[in-house]
Amino acid sequence: LVLILDFGSQYTHLITRRIRSLSVFSLCISGTFPLSSITSLNPKVVILSGGPHSVHADDSPSFADGFVEWAQSNGVFVLGICYGLHLLVQRLGGEVRVGEKQEYGRMEIEVEKSCGIFGGKKVGDRQVVWMSHGDEAATLPNGFEVVARSQQGAVAAVEDKDRRFYGLQYHPEVTHSPEGMETLRSFLFEVCGVNAGWKMEDVMDEEIKVINNMVGSDDHVICALSGGVDSTVAATLVHRAIGDRLHCIFVDNGLLRYKERERVMETFERDLHLPVTCVDATEQFLSKLKGVVDPELKRKIIGKEFICVFDAFAKELENNLGKKPAFLVQGTLYPDVIESCPPPGTGRTHSHTIKSHHNVGGLPKDMKLKLIEPLKLLFKDEVRQLGRILTVPYSFLKRHPFPGPGLAVRVLGDVTENNALDTLRQSIKDAGIYDSIWQAFAVFLPVKSVGVQGDQRTHSHVVALRAVTSQDGMTADWYHFEREFLDDVVQKICNNVRGVNRVALDITSKPPSTIEWE
Numbered sequence: 001l002v003l004i005l006d007f008g009s010q011y012t013h014l015i016t017r018r019i020r021s022l023s024v025f026s027l028c029i030s031g032t033f034p035l036s037s038i039t040s041l042n043p044k045v046v047i048l049s050g051g052p053h054s055v056h057a058d059d060s061p062s063f064a065d066g067f068v069e070w071a072q073s074n075g076v077f078v079l080g081i082c083y084g085l086h087l088l089v090q091r092l093g094g095e096v097r098v099g100e101k102q103e104y105g106r107m108e109i110e111v112e113k114s115c116g117i118f119g120g121k122k123v124g125d126r127q128v129v130w131m132s133h134g135d136e137a138a139t140l141p142n143g144f145e146v147v148a149r150s151q152q153g154a155v156a157a158v159e160d161k162d163r164r165f166y167g168l169q170y171h172p173e174v175t176h177s178p179e180g181m182e183t184l185r186s187f188l189f190e191v192c193g194v195n196a197g198w199k200m201e202d203v204m205d206e207e208i209k210v211i212n213n214m215v216g217s218d219d220h221v222i223c224a225l226s227g228g229v230d231s232t233v234a235a236t237l238v239h240r241a242i243g244d245r246l247h248c249i250f251v252d253n254g255l256l257r258y259k260e261r262e263r264v265m266e267t268f269e270r271d272l273h274l275p276v277t278c279v280d281a282t283e284q285f286l287s288k289l290k291g292v293v294d295p296e297l298k299r300k301i302i303g304k305e306f307i308c309v310f311d312a313f314a315k316e317l318e319n320n321l322g323k324k325p326a327f328l329v330q331g332t333l334y335p336d337v338i339e340s341c342p343p344p345g346t347g348r349t350h351s352h353t354i355k356s357h358h359n360v361g362g363l364p365k366d367m368k369l370k371l372i373e374p375l376k377l378l379f380k381d382e383v384r385q386l387g388r389i390l391t392v393p394y395s396f397l398k399r400h401p402f403p404g405p406g407l408a409v410r411v412l413g414d415v416t417e418n419n420a421l422d423t424l425r426q427s428i429k430d431a432g433i434y435d436s437i438w439q440a441f442a443v444f445l446p447v448k449s450v451g452v453q454g455d456q457r458t459h460s461h462v463v464a465l466r467a468v469t470s471q472d473g474m475t476a477d478w479y480h481f482e483r484e485f486l487d488d489v490v491q492k493i494c495n496n497v498r499g500v501n502r503v504a505l506d507i508t509s510k511p512p513s514t515i516e517w518e
């Protein structure tokens, strides 16, 4: 295991992903967790992430006392990245100071001493890297040596070979450091001697074991299916583990897309052969959402209502089975956890809540059902890979992600007004480029603008179109449509969707925006 101690960098999750892509299992936990949380995982390598702090600030986060001594006496390799390097330097008796010139963006570094971390690179070799720091290592602790420096003379890479400490001032995990992946590879395989052998098949076997240990031999389990990749893969996995003691429910919350309920129910029966109970809770959700405009409040209300529906379903099953289901399966993914500012145990204590995903930050505190979240440590593309192994039909695996709160987060403001949900349902149709896009949808804006339709002045709503490409939903770029395609879509929307006379195209990436608008 390669363990990442998170000190709040926006790139921390990328370190985890990059290492997994080298077939090495990696996990991320909060950098300030007690030593026992680290030692119990028995990692061979620990990576200290970057972070937005300065080690000189009073409340700057740090690793637990005893960490360095534990790493030393157990032969553990430690790599500090950016803030992680500063921490290592400071805690080992060196000095970190505010750099004379701050370094942000692409920079060149030069190798000063050959070192395993740079593979076959020779002294004098240069490479472009991505820097983002104000502080820098001024005096190194005893035993540390400079391995590379930046153009401006700042320490860019260090090693203390005997004690197995390494540090990089730049971010090897971002694609803007073109040789960063090679550096991580050299560090893990050549310097630390890690074995590459982590496979999705192992994840599946391990998760099936975990589920079986958790659920008693006569316990029943509910699974909330949305028709999307995550919940379908989660359900299939749990079904492998406990068979027909799994009971699936699909909730129509009134916030679904055009004919989605019919389509999902049909494909479940035809392709998955998992019995699913469909519940129409449109009234229940929409009445609770009436008048609500705050995005976080909407998400919390939706999370709570889902649980009410699941509780009612559990009661109904109790009447039929004689035993109440005690567990609820959800297809929560790692990014949902990362961005929802989650409960302890999941890292990210130094980063901010981006949004409360309905199945993480939106759950009520007094929930009685215990959660089974077998995908909680996986990214979307890894879930698709697991789905392939579980032989989940391709029609499910290729589906674009659709957020649990549904169209509620695509109608800005009150979802129950202005016929907004119907406007959105009519605005989006498949167009043959589905597979090259991560997600494509329309957003209902609560503004009206002046137009002219049929020689008449109109004062109607605006919809924004958003289509993005992404690998895991954590970062995204806008999809570059052909001009003719856009012309066609805009014409169709303005001609066919009542109450819309203007269409805008959202061409922001994530960051700075998120994919959904709320």
Ligand code: XMP
Pocket (backbone or CB within 6 Å): 299, 336, 339, 354, 355, 356, 357, 358, 359, 401, 402, 403, 404, 405, 439, 473, 474, 510, 513, 514, 515, 516, 517
């Ligand atoms: P954002 O909008 O945060 O979205 O950039 C990243 C990905 O997550 C989806 N999303 C959600 N999925 N429950 C979900 O299951 C939610 O509450 C939720 N909010 C956003 C979003 O559609 C995108 O794919």
